[in-house]
Every structure is written in structure tokens, then in C-alpha cells.
Amino acid sequence: MKRTLRLRPCKKADGKFLIQWFTDERMMRLWCRDGFTFPLTEKQMVEYYDKLEMETCSWGFTALDEAGKPVGSFQMKADYTAESVHLGYIVVDPKLRGTGAGYEMVSLAVQYAVEILGIKRLTLKVFDTNPGARRCYEKVGFSAESIMEEGFLYQDEMWEVSMMAYTV
Template sequence: MPEPTQIQGERVVLREMVRADVDEMAKWPRFSEPELQWANLDLTFPSDRDLYFERGRSNATRRRFVILDETGRIIGTIGLRDLDFRRGDGTLGIIIRADAVDRGYGTDAIRSLAGYAFDSLGLRRVLLDVAEDNYRAQRVYEKLGFTTIGSHLGPQIVTYIDMSLTRDEYYRRNRPSKV
């Protein structure tokens, strides 16, 4: 299946990120939680925004999208990095803007991206890592069928849980006819 330019979720749409989106993202409110400071993107200056865009833009090993809500507003960013088509996996990352969390958008966006990863990219597994104190993210991943496959120590001596969603598990939950 050819790669779509937009991915339709139940409520959200994922669209390939363009440079102008980053100017909108620079206006996002900040997370106050100490453990989520990493999710406050440093986009103050145009040069920061150029760098952020260039580093993250889609290429052979990366796909990067903005998440749009029902009104077309950018409420987050989601993507896959370290894509390895021979191994059949890639690593998911997501940030929903601080004033739009806990409304179901993240669950919808991740389910949609996983569908694209398996149907369009032909991956066998979507991987991710999540800080062990990020309970909301863990809840979402478990709800979608991700399971723990290990853990590792990251920066600032934080333990990260390694998780994986297999294509079979995704199809079992979302496309029973394909299993």
C-alpha cells in the first residue's frame, strides 16, 4: 500500500509536519510537572524552530506528523524514528500539548499511527520507551496492546520501560478479519 500523506483517526488527523507548524507549536503552554519538563520543546527563537524541524523531518529512517483535532488545530506531534525495514520495526514518540491531554486524543493518534506503521510501512513491531513514572503514557500504551519487553537506565538516572506492539496483536484488536 502506498504511504498516505494524511492518516485519518477516529477524531484526529495525522498530517506530515511542515515548517510553519513549528511556529504554532512554539505557542503551546508548558507542562508544569517536573517529570514532563522534557516535553516542553525549546522553540523560542526561529533558529531553534529551524533546527527542531530539520532534525525531526521525515527521511529514510523517520516519519514525523502533527496531530490535528476535529477543528484542524494542531494539538500534538507524533512520529516514528529509527525505522529499520529489514528488521521490521520503528520507535514511536508522541507529545500532546499540555492543555489537550486526557481527552482521548493520544490514544486515537497512537492507534492511527500504529495502523499506518503496519499497513503502509509493513512493520512487524512498533517499539517505544517510557519513563517508569509516566503513568498516564503507560496506561495508554497498555490499553492499546503494548507489552513490556525490558527496561534501561536513561539520562538523569531515570529508568525507562521498553515496550512493543506487534502487528498480530494490533490486528487482533483492530482488524480481526486480518488475523
């Protein structure tokens, strides 16, 4: 059965789904570094969505399944002068990881940025400890550009951060 995801602007009510997806701190850190505290709470998500509302060049999207249930989420931050968008806070419901849902969601993000916003370049960051995400982004058409100078220390592990880019 072929899945067909849809994108829509995020809503504060979507936060309850994200809270359920992060059952352990490591998984949450792969998503947000130190952008949130663990465990993720509804209050943190409301504050996140409120902040997005105030930013003129950033917004969030929610990926919906055929029934309209949130199954993924990401943020876009545009630099219109550079015709560029940075994707961040990319996550898919853990029950759907490895099924192509991430590929489909990120492909829709690229399509939106290119066709609707007229963007020529998209970037994102990924940890070396998240090879599944890296493969997903490569399958969409992103390629590694550089290893970022700053790593991220999680407990006793130093995670390297790679910048990946998609260019039209």
C-alpha cells in the same frame, strides 16, 4: 462528542504549537529527555524539522483536530529490514491530556505503520514518572519489554526508562 483526529506530515509551522505546550521544563524533559534546551524556541523546532527532512528513515507527524488545528505530534524511525518502527517525541496538547486524544493519535500511528508501511513491530520508550503515558500506550496495545539500563537524571530525580513494544 467523539473526537476524530487526522494525521499529516509535520510542517515547520507546527513548532509554534509545541512551544506553547511546554510551559515547564519537567514537562518538556518527559517529552524529549535532553534533546532540546528549555525554554523550547522556534529556532530549535526549525532545526528539528530540518534534521527530519534530511533523514531517510525518520519523519514526523502532526495530529490535527476536526478544525485542522495541531493537537499532537510524534516521530517515526523505521528499520525496514527488521520490519520495525520506533515512535518518539510523542506529545499531545496539555489541554487534551486525559481525554483520549493521546490514545487516538498513537492508535493512528500504529495503524499507519502496520497498514501503510507493512511494519510488524513498533517500539517506544516511556519514563516511569509518566504513568499516564504508559497507560495510554498499554491501552493501544503496547506492553513493557524491559527497563533500559540507562536512566535519565532530571534535577535530583533518576527516571527509569522502559522499552514498550507492539507486535502484529
